[in-house]
Amino acid sequence: MNRVRRTVVGWYPKDVRDRYGAEIEDLLESSKHPGRDLANVAWHALTERRPVPSGRHLVRALGLLTAPIWFAVAAYFGYMAPGLVVGMLQQYGGYTDLNDTRWLAPSVLAVAGVVAGVGRRHRIVSPGAVVPVALTAGLLLTPFIPFVNLFVGVRAGTPETCAAATWGAALIVVARLGRSSAPVLVGGGILVNELALTVYGLAAHGAAPLAQWPDAMAGTVTPLTARLAILPAVLTIGTAYALGVVHGAQARTGASAQVAPPEPGDPATDQHHRDHREPDQRRGAELAPGQLGRVRER
Amino acid sequence: MAGLADLGRFSEPALLILISLADGTKHGYAMQDDIAALTDERPGPGTLYGAIRRLEEHGFIQQLPAADRRKPYALTDKGRDMLQVELRRIRAMADTGLRRLATA
Numbered sequence: 001m002n003r004v005r006r007t008v009v010g011w012y013p014k015d016v017r018d019r020y021g022a023e024i025e026d027l028l029e030s031s032k033h034p035g036r037d038l039a040n041v042a043w044h045a046l047t048e049r050r051p052v053p054s055g056r057h058l059v060r061a062l063g064l065l066t067a068p069i070w071f072a073v074a075a076y077f078g079y080m081a082p083g084l085v086v087g088m089l090q091q092y093g094g095y096t097d098l099n100d101t102r103w104l105a106p107s108v109l110a111v112a113g114v115v116a117g118v119g120r121r122h123r124i125v126s127p128g129a130v131v132p133v134a135l136t137a138g139l140l141l142t143p144f145i146p147f148v149n150l151f152v153g154v155r156a157g158t159p160e161t162c163a164a165a166t167w168g169a170a171l172i173v174v175a176r177l178g179r180s181s182a183p184v185l186v187g188g189g190i191l192v193n194e195l196a197l198t199v200y201g202l203a204a205h206g207a208a209p210l211a212q213w214p215d216a217m218a219g220t221v222t223p224l225t226a227r228l229a230i231l232p233a234v235l236t237i238g239t240a241y242a243l244g245v246v247h248g249a250q251a252r253t254g255a256s257a258q259v260a261p262p263e264p265g266d267p268a269t270d271q272h273h274r275d276h277r278e279p280d281q282r283r284g285a286e287l288a289p290g291q292l293g294r295v296r297e298r
Numbered sequence: 299m300a301g302l303a304d305l306g307r308f309s310e311p312a313l314l315i316l317i318s319l320a321d322g323t324k325h326g327y328a329m330q331d332d333i334a335a336l337t338d339e340r341p342g343p344g345t346l347y348g349a350i351r352r353l354e355e356h357g358f359i360q361q362l363p364a365a366d367r368r369k370p371y372a373l374t375d376k377g378r379d380m381l382q383v384e385l386r387r388i389r390a391m392a393d394t395g396l397r398r399l400a401t402a
Contacts, residue, residue, distance in 0.1 A: 027343035
Protein backbone atom coordinates (compact mmCIF):
# COMPACT_ATOMS: atom_id res chain seq x y z
CA MET A 1 0.00 0.00 0.00
CA ASN A 2 2.92 2.29 0.78
CA ARG A 3 4.19 1.81 -2.74
CA VAL A 4 0.78 2.61 -4.22
CA ARG A 5 0.53 5.78 -2.16
CA ARG A 6 4.02 6.85 -3.15
CA THR A 7 3.35 6.13 -6.81
CA VAL A 8 0.14 8.16 -6.86
CA VAL A 9 1.74 11.10 -5.03
CA GLY A 10 4.58 10.83 -7.55
CA TRP A 11 2.15 11.85 -10.29
CA TYR A 12 2.14 15.41 -8.97
CA PRO A 13 4.45 17.90 -10.69
CA LYS A 14 7.84 17.91 -8.99
CA ASP A 15 7.47 21.29 -7.28
CA VAL A 16 4.14 20.29 -5.72
CA ARG A 17 5.44 16.86 -4.76
CA ASP A 18 8.53 18.32 -3.12
CA ARG A 19 6.54 20.77 -1.06
CA TYR A 20 3.41 18.82 -0.11
CA GLY A 21 4.15 15.18 -1.00
CA ALA A 22 5.07 14.05 2.53
CA GLU A 23 1.98 15.74 4.01
CA ILE A 24 -0.34 14.21 1.42
CA GLU A 25 1.18 10.77 2.03
CA ASP A 26 0.66 11.30 5.74
CA LEU A 27 -3.04 12.05 5.21
CA LEU A 28 -3.40 9.01 2.95
CA GLU A 29 -1.74 6.84 5.58
CA SER A 30 -4.14 7.92 8.30
CA SER A 31 -7.21 8.03 6.07
CA LYS A 32 -10.40 6.27 7.15
CA HIS A 33 -11.46 6.00 3.49
CA PRO A 34 -8.20 5.05 1.77
CA GLY A 35 -9.78 4.09 -1.57
CA ARG A 36 -11.74 7.31 -1.90
CA ASP A 37 -8.83 9.48 -0.76
CA LEU A 38 -6.39 7.70 -3.06
CA ALA A 39 -8.72 8.36 -6.00
CA ASN A 40 -9.03 11.99 -4.88
CA VAL A 41 -5.24 12.41 -4.79
CA ALA A 42 -4.81 10.62 -8.13
CA TRP A 43 -7.34 12.92 -9.80
CA HIS A 44 -5.79 16.09 -8.41
CA ALA A 45 -2.24 14.88 -9.17
CA LEU A 46 -3.15 14.32 -12.80
CA THR A 47 -5.10 17.55 -13.18
CA GLU A 48 -2.71 19.77 -11.23
CA ARG A 49 -1.56 22.45 -13.53
CA ARG A 50 1.94 22.12 -14.87
CA PRO A 51 4.27 24.98 -15.76
CA VAL A 52 3.67 26.28 -19.28
CA PRO A 53 6.81 25.68 -21.35
CA SER A 54 8.55 28.89 -22.34
CA GLY A 55 9.67 29.76 -25.87
CA ARG A 56 13.21 28.77 -24.89
CA HIS A 57 11.98 25.32 -23.81
CA LEU A 58 10.14 24.87 -27.12
CA VAL A 59 13.20 25.91 -29.15
CA ARG A 60 15.31 23.48 -27.13
CA ALA A 61 12.77 20.68 -27.69
CA LEU A 62 12.70 21.42 -31.41
CA GLY A 63 16.49 21.37 -31.49
CA LEU A 64 16.48 18.03 -29.72
CA LEU A 65 13.94 16.52 -32.09
CA THR A 66 15.83 17.66 -35.17
CA ALA A 67 19.24 16.80 -33.71
CA PRO A 68 19.58 13.49 -35.60
CA ILE A 69 19.16 15.36 -38.89
CA TRP A 70 22.01 17.70 -38.01
CA PHE A 71 24.04 14.71 -36.88
CA ALA A 72 23.49 13.15 -40.31
CA VAL A 73 24.67 16.35 -41.98
CA ALA A 74 27.68 16.56 -39.64
CA ALA A 75 28.53 12.90 -40.22
CA TYR A 76 28.27 13.40 -43.97
CA PHE A 77 30.68 16.31 -43.96
CA GLY A 78 32.85 14.43 -41.47
CA TYR A 79 32.95 11.67 -44.04
CA MET A 80 33.53 13.95 -47.01
CA ALA A 81 36.62 15.70 -45.62
CA PRO A 82 38.82 12.61 -45.13
CA GLY A 83 37.21 11.13 -48.23
CA LEU A 84 38.70 13.97 -50.28
CA VAL A 85 42.14 13.35 -48.77
CA VAL A 86 41.86 9.63 -49.44
CA GLY A 87 40.71 10.29 -52.98
CA MET A 88 43.71 12.54 -53.61
CA LEU A 89 46.04 9.95 -52.16
CA GLN A 90 44.49 7.31 -54.38
CA GLN A 91 44.64 9.45 -57.49
CA TYR A 92 47.97 11.20 -57.08
CA GLY A 93 49.84 9.12 -54.51
CA GLY A 94 49.24 5.71 -55.94
CA TYR A 95 47.70 4.35 -52.71
CA THR A 96 45.00 2.50 -54.59
CA ASP A 97 44.39 -0.09 -51.86
CA LEU A 98 43.06 2.51 -49.40
CA ASN A 99 39.50 1.75 -48.33
CA ASP A 100 37.83 5.11 -47.81
CA THR A 101 35.09 3.74 -45.55
CA ARG A 102 37.70 3.04 -42.87
CA TRP A 103 38.46 6.74 -42.75
CA LEU A 104 34.94 7.39 -41.62
CA ALA A 105 35.49 6.04 -38.09
CA PRO A 106 37.80 8.85 -36.89
CA SER A 107 35.59 11.53 -38.43
CA VAL A 108 32.46 10.04 -36.84
CA LEU A 109 34.20 9.81 -33.49
CA ALA A 110 35.35 13.44 -33.80
CA VAL A 111 31.80 14.61 -34.53
CA ALA A 112 30.51 12.37 -31.72
CA GLY A 113 32.95 14.02 -29.33
CA VAL A 114 31.74 17.49 -30.30
CA VAL A 115 28.03 16.67 -29.94
CA ALA A 116 28.67 14.88 -26.64
CA GLY A 117 30.26 18.11 -25.39
CA VAL A 118 27.29 20.12 -26.66
CA GLY A 119 24.85 17.66 -25.10
CA ARG A 120 26.62 17.82 -21.77
CA ARG A 121 25.80 21.52 -21.46
CA HIS A 122 22.10 21.08 -22.29
CA ARG A 123 19.55 21.20 -19.50
CA ILE A 124 16.64 18.92 -20.36
CA VAL A 125 13.88 17.68 -18.10
CA SER A 126 14.14 13.90 -17.51
CA PRO A 127 16.98 13.52 -20.02
CA GLY A 128 17.27 9.77 -19.41
CA ALA A 129 13.82 9.30 -20.97
CA VAL A 130 13.46 12.32 -23.25
CA VAL A 131 16.75 12.06 -25.14
CA PRO A 132 16.50 8.43 -26.27
CA VAL A 133 12.84 8.87 -27.25
CA ALA A 134 13.57 12.08 -29.15
CA LEU A 135 16.59 10.58 -30.88
CA THR A 136 14.64 7.49 -31.91
CA ALA A 137 11.80 9.63 -33.24
CA GLY A 138 14.27 11.83 -35.10
CA LEU A 139 16.11 8.85 -36.55
CA LEU A 140 12.88 7.41 -37.87
CA LEU A 141 12.07 10.74 -39.53
CA THR A 142 15.55 11.28 -40.96
CA PRO A 143 15.18 9.02 -44.04
CA PHE A 144 12.13 11.03 -45.10
CA ILE A 145 13.92 14.39 -45.08
CA PRO A 146 14.70 15.12 -48.75
CA PHE A 147 18.18 16.64 -48.39
CA VAL A 148 19.42 14.21 -45.75
CA ASN A 149 17.91 11.35 -47.70
CA LEU A 150 20.57 11.95 -50.36
CA PHE A 151 23.15 10.50 -48.00
CA VAL A 152 21.47 7.11 -47.99
CA GLY A 153 23.48 6.24 -51.06
CA VAL A 154 26.77 6.78 -49.26
CA ARG A 155 28.55 3.75 -47.86
CA ALA A 156 29.27 5.48 -44.64
CA GLY A 157 30.59 3.21 -41.98
CA THR A 158 29.98 -0.19 -40.55
CA PRO A 159 28.04 -1.64 -37.62
CA GLU A 160 31.41 -2.27 -36.00
CA THR A 161 32.08 1.45 -35.97
CA CYS A 162 28.79 2.02 -34.22
CA ALA A 163 29.39 -0.75 -31.68
CA ALA A 164 32.94 0.38 -30.94
CA ALA A 165 31.93 3.99 -30.47
CA THR A 166 28.97 3.05 -28.28
CA TRP A 167 31.11 0.87 -26.05
CA GLY A 168 33.81 3.52 -25.97
CA ALA A 169 31.34 6.14 -24.80
CA ALA A 170 29.88 3.62 -22.36
CA LEU A 171 33.28 2.93 -20.82
CA ILE A 172 33.93 6.64 -20.40
CA VAL A 173 30.56 7.10 -18.72
CA VAL A 174 31.09 4.10 -16.43
CA ALA A 175 34.51 5.37 -15.46
CA ARG A 176 33.35 8.91 -14.80
CA LEU A 177 30.06 8.15 -13.09
CA GLY A 178 31.07 5.20 -11.00
CA ARG A 179 27.39 4.71 -10.16
CA SER A 180 24.95 1.86 -10.38
CA SER A 181 22.81 3.84 -12.87
CA ALA A 182 25.58 3.70 -15.47
CA PRO A 183 24.88 0.13 -16.67
CA VAL A 184 21.23 1.04 -17.12
CA LEU A 185 22.23 4.14 -19.04
CA VAL A 186 24.63 2.22 -21.26
CA GLY A 187 22.28 -0.70 -21.79
CA GLY A 188 19.47 1.71 -22.62
CA GLY A 189 21.66 3.52 -25.14
CA ILE A 190 22.60 0.30 -26.91
CA LEU A 191 19.02 -0.94 -26.84
CA VAL A 192 17.77 2.31 -28.37
CA ASN A 193 20.40 2.01 -31.10
CA GLU A 194 19.44 -1.56 -31.85
CA LEU A 195 15.73 -0.75 -31.86
CA ALA A 196 16.24 2.27 -34.10
CA LEU A 197 18.34 0.23 -36.50
CA THR A 198 15.78 -2.58 -36.63
CA VAL A 199 12.77 -0.30 -37.00
CA TYR A 200 14.60 1.73 -39.61
CA GLY A 201 15.40 -1.39 -41.61
CA LEU A 202 11.88 -2.72 -41.36
CA ALA A 203 10.19 0.61 -42.10
CA ALA A 204 12.45 1.63 -44.96
CA HIS A 205 13.05 -1.70 -46.66
CA GLY A 206 10.50 -4.20 -45.41
CA ALA A 207 10.94 -7.41 -43.48
CA ALA A 208 12.06 -9.56 -46.43
CA PRO A 209 15.78 -8.63 -46.44
CA LEU A 210 16.06 -9.15 -42.68
CA ALA A 211 14.42 -12.57 -42.99
CA GLN A 212 17.21 -13.67 -45.33
CA TRP A 213 19.99 -12.75 -42.95
CA PRO A 214 22.99 -12.84 -43.42
CA ASP A 215 22.73 -12.82 -47.21
CA ALA A 216 20.97 -9.49 -47.01
CA MET A 217 24.01 -7.91 -45.37
CA ALA A 218 26.37 -9.43 -47.93
CA GLY A 219 24.35 -8.01 -50.76
CA THR A 220 23.47 -11.23 -52.58
CA VAL A 221 19.74 -10.73 -51.93
CA THR A 222 19.36 -7.03 -51.20
CA PRO A 223 22.23 -4.66 -50.56
CA LEU A 224 21.00 -3.81 -47.12
CA THR A 225 24.35 -2.51 -45.88
CA ALA A 226 24.43 0.03 -48.69
CA ARG A 227 20.88 1.12 -47.97
CA LEU A 228 21.49 1.49 -44.25
CA ALA A 229 24.43 3.64 -45.29
CA ILE A 230 24.98 6.54 -42.94
CA LEU A 231 22.64 5.27 -40.23
CA PRO A 232 25.31 3.60 -38.07
CA ALA A 233 27.31 6.81 -38.07
CA VAL A 234 24.26 8.84 -37.09
CA LEU A 235 23.39 6.34 -34.39
CA THR A 236 26.91 6.56 -33.04
CA ILE A 237 26.80 10.33 -32.90
CA GLY A 238 23.26 10.26 -31.48
CA THR A 239 24.36 7.89 -28.75
CA ALA A 240 27.29 10.13 -27.86
CA TYR A 241 24.92 13.10 -27.69
CA ALA A 242 22.46 11.18 -25.48
CA LEU A 243 25.17 10.02 -23.12
CA GLY A 244 26.57 13.55 -23.02
CA VAL A 245 23.19 15.01 -22.04
CA VAL A 246 22.53 12.40 -19.38
CA HIS A 247 26.06 12.56 -18.02
CA GLY A 248 25.89 16.36 -17.85
CA ALA A 249 22.58 16.19 -16.00
CA GLN A 250 23.93 13.63 -13.52
CA ALA A 251 27.08 15.66 -12.97
CA ARG A 252 25.00 18.76 -12.23
CA THR A 253 22.79 16.80 -9.83
CA GLY A 254 25.85 15.43 -8.04
CA ALA A 255 27.46 18.85 -7.84
CA SER A 256 24.35 20.50 -6.40
CA ALA A 257 24.00 17.71 -3.81
CA GLN A 258 27.58 18.22 -2.72
CA VAL A 259 27.25 21.97 -2.06
CA ALA A 260 28.14 22.52 1.56
CA PRO A 261 25.56 24.26 3.74
CA PRO A 262 26.33 27.94 4.26
CA GLU A 263 28.06 29.12 7.37
CA PRO A 264 25.67 31.14 9.55
CA GLY A 265 26.56 34.78 9.50
CA ASP A 266 28.44 34.61 6.23
CA PRO A 267 27.09 37.68 4.37
CA ALA A 268 27.73 36.22 0.93
CA THR A 269 25.99 32.90 1.53
CA ASP A 270 23.23 34.51 3.55
CA GLN A 271 22.50 36.88 0.68
CA HIS A 272 22.59 34.00 -1.80
CA HIS A 273 20.04 32.04 0.21
CA ARG A 274 17.84 35.09 0.73
CA ASP A 275 17.78 35.56 -3.02
CA HIS A 276 16.97 31.91 -3.78
CA ARG A 277 14.26 31.22 -1.24
CA GLU A 278 10.64 30.90 -2.23
CA PRO A 279 8.59 34.06 -1.59
CA ASP A 280 6.62 32.34 1.17
CA GLN A 281 9.85 31.13 2.76
CA ARG A 282 11.06 34.72 2.84
CA ARG A 283 7.90 35.85 4.54
CA GLY A 284 8.10 33.01 7.06
CA ALA A 285 11.71 33.68 7.91
CA GLU A 286 10.97 37.28 8.71
CA LEU A 287 8.20 36.45 11.19
CA ALA A 288 8.70 37.06 14.87
CA PRO A 289 7.15 34.31 17.05
CA GLY A 290 4.38 36.60 18.27
CA GLN A 291 3.46 37.69 14.78
CA LEU A 292 2.34 34.32 13.43
CA GLY A 293 -0.86 34.73 11.53
CA ARG A 294 -0.43 38.47 11.24
CA VAL A 295 2.04 38.66 8.40
CA ARG A 296 2.22 42.00 6.67
CA GLU A 297 1.83 41.57 2.94
CA ARG A 298 4.66 42.85 0.82
CA MET B 299 -7.22 42.51 -3.99
CA ALA B 300 -7.75 39.25 -5.82
CA GLY B 301 -10.72 37.30 -4.46
CA LEU B 302 -11.17 33.62 -3.75
CA ALA B 303 -13.07 33.32 -7.04
CA ASP B 304 -9.64 33.46 -8.69
CA LEU B 305 -8.95 30.03 -7.22
CA GLY B 306 -11.55 28.45 -9.53
CA ARG B 307 -12.69 25.00 -8.43
CA PHE B 308 -10.69 25.41 -5.23
CA SER B 309 -12.53 28.56 -4.08
CA GLU B 310 -14.93 26.71 -1.78
CA PRO B 311 -12.36 24.45 -0.07
CA ALA B 312 -10.09 27.51 0.16
CA LEU B 313 -12.78 29.43 2.06
CA LEU B 314 -13.24 26.49 4.42
CA ILE B 315 -9.48 26.36 5.04
CA LEU B 316 -9.38 30.08 5.83
CA ILE B 317 -12.26 29.60 8.27
CA SER B 318 -10.49 26.63 9.81
CA LEU B 319 -7.33 28.66 10.36
CA ALA B 320 -9.18 31.70 11.73
CA ASP B 321 -8.79 30.54 15.34
CA GLY B 322 -5.17 29.40 15.11
CA THR B 323 -2.60 27.36 13.24
CA LYS B 324 -3.46 23.83 12.06
CA HIS B 325 -1.82 21.11 10.03
CA GLY B 326 -3.56 19.27 7.22
CA TYR B 327 -5.07 16.49 9.30
CA ALA B 328 -6.52 18.96 11.84
CA MET B 329 -7.93 21.04 8.98
CA GLN B 330 -9.63 17.95 7.57
CA ASP B 331 -11.21 17.23 10.98
CA ASP B 332 -12.29 20.83 11.45
CA ILE B 333 -13.83 21.13 7.98
CA ALA B 334 -15.58 17.76 8.43
CA ALA B 335 -17.13 19.05 11.67
CA LEU B 336 -18.15 22.27 9.93
CA THR B 337 -19.66 20.79 6.77
CA ASP B 338 -20.22 17.07 7.50
CA GLU B 339 -17.91 16.34 4.58
CA ARG B 340 -14.22 15.57 4.92
CA PRO B 341 -12.17 17.02 2.05
CA GLY B 342 -9.85 14.56 0.31
CA PRO B 343 -6.09 15.15 0.61
CA GLY B 344 -5.85 16.15 -3.06
CA THR B 345 -8.60 18.73 -2.71
CA LEU B 346 -7.16 20.04 0.56
CA TYR B 347 -3.60 20.48 -0.68
CA GLY B 348 -4.73 21.80 -4.05
CA ALA B 349 -6.45 24.61 -2.15
CA ILE B 350 -3.58 25.03 0.33
CA ARG B 351 -1.13 25.43 -2.52
CA ARG B 352 -3.20 28.14 -4.18
CA LEU B 353 -3.79 29.95 -0.90
CA GLU B 354 -0.05 29.95 -0.29
CA GLU B 355 0.64 31.23 -3.79
CA HIS B 356 -1.77 34.11 -3.22
CA GLY B 357 -0.22 34.87 0.17
CA PHE B 358 -3.42 34.13 2.11
CA ILE B 359 -1.83 31.48 4.32
CA GLN B 360 1.70 30.70 5.44
CA GLN B 361 3.44 27.39 6.12
CA LEU B 362 5.26 27.37 9.44
CA PRO B 363 8.32 25.34 10.37
CA ALA B 364 7.58 21.95 11.93
CA ALA B 365 9.56 19.29 13.73
CA ASP B 366 7.81 16.35 12.00
CA ARG B 367 6.24 15.97 8.57
CA ARG B 368 2.94 17.53 9.69
CA LYS B 369 3.50 21.17 8.91
CA PRO B 370 1.19 23.76 10.45
CA TYR B 371 -0.31 26.59 8.44
CA ALA B 372 -1.39 30.04 9.61
CA LEU B 373 -3.41 32.90 8.16
CA THR B 374 -1.50 35.93 6.91
CA ASP B 375 -2.81 39.49 7.29
CA LYS B 376 -3.88 39.35 3.68
CA GLY B 377 -5.70 36.07 4.28
CA ARG B 378 -7.43 37.41 7.37
CA ASP B 379 -8.59 40.48 5.44
CA MET B 380 -9.76 38.28 2.57
CA LEU B 381 -11.70 36.02 4.91
CA GLN B 382 -13.48 39.01 6.45
CA VAL B 383 -14.42 40.35 3.02
CA GLU B 384 -15.71 36.96 1.89
CA LEU B 385 -17.70 36.29 5.06
CA ARG B 386 -19.28 39.78 4.94
CA ARG B 387 -20.19 39.19 1.31
CA ILE B 388 -21.76 35.84 2.16
CA ARG B 389 -23.60 37.34 5.13
CA ALA B 390 -24.97 40.20 2.99
CA MET B 391 -26.07 37.68 0.37
CA ALA B 392 -27.71 35.46 2.99
CA ASP B 393 -29.44 38.46 4.62
CA THR B 394 -30.83 39.56 1.28
CA GLY B 395 -32.04 36.06 0.44
CA LEU B 396 -33.69 35.56 3.85
CA ARG B 397 -35.31 38.99 3.71
CA ARG B 398 -36.77 38.26 0.31
CA LEU B 399 -38.05 34.88 1.47
CA ALA B 400 -39.73 36.51 4.45
CA THR B 401 -41.53 39.10 2.34
CA ALA B 402 -42.57 36.69 -0.43
